[in-house]
Amino acid sequence: MAWNNVLCVYYSRTGNTRKAMEEIAKSLGAELAELEDSVDRSGWGGWLRCGVDAMRRTLPPVKCASRFPLTDYRLVIVGSPVWAGRCCSVVRSFLKQNGKDIRNASYVLTRGCEDKNEEIFEQMxxxxxxxxRTAVSxxxxSVGYAFWQEEFLRQTQEFLRTAGR
Incomplete structure (x- = not known):
């Protein structure tokens, strides 16, 4: 079933979060929008900057090119890489600027370590x-990647069928 009033919004430095969010958006028939900031985050210097920005809770100016105002979406699925045990500064900035306009939120974290970093859901x-409403790390x-992504999709679709009106 396509959910044309669902937005999948994300930031991805390396492409891992982009890939996960593209798969989720395709499975749901949802709109996909990439967050953009003006900071050069390429290479090792960019990797280091990302960690420092996360620890300092830096809030860079962020652009999101969604088709509609956030208040028009039944669900906004926010995808973020984990930086230094936190959601990335680009996503934090987006949520700080726009979180009040989101009626229902779900989170997708992508990480490079074994720790699921589920405390980040509370930070967001x-x-x-x-x-x-739903969340996945x-x-x-990893061996469990496909399983957890499918479980997230199942829970999200259940939410949209029953409570996300």
Whole structure:
């Protein structure tokens, strides 16, 4: 079933979050929008900057090119890589600027380590008064990646069928 009033919004430095969000958006028939900031995050210097920005809770100016105002979406699925044990600064900035306009939120984290970093969901909830409805933490290349992504999709579709009106 296509959910044309669902937005999948994300930031991806290396492409892992982009890939996960593209798969989720395709499975749901949802709109996909990439967050952009003006900071050069390429190479090792960019990797280091990302970690420092996350630890300092830097809030860079962010652009999101969604088709409609966030208030028009039944669900906004926010995808973020994990930087230094936190959601990335680009996503934090987006949520701080726009979280109050999100009626229902779900979160997708992508990470490079074994730790699921599920405490980040609570960090993100600080900026979204509605809290999150579903959430998943994915590690590219891990054995459980496909299982957890499918479980997230199942829970999200159930939410949209029953409560996300």
């Amino acid at each position: 909830d600080r900026y979204t008064p509605c809290g999150h 994915l590690r590219a290349g």
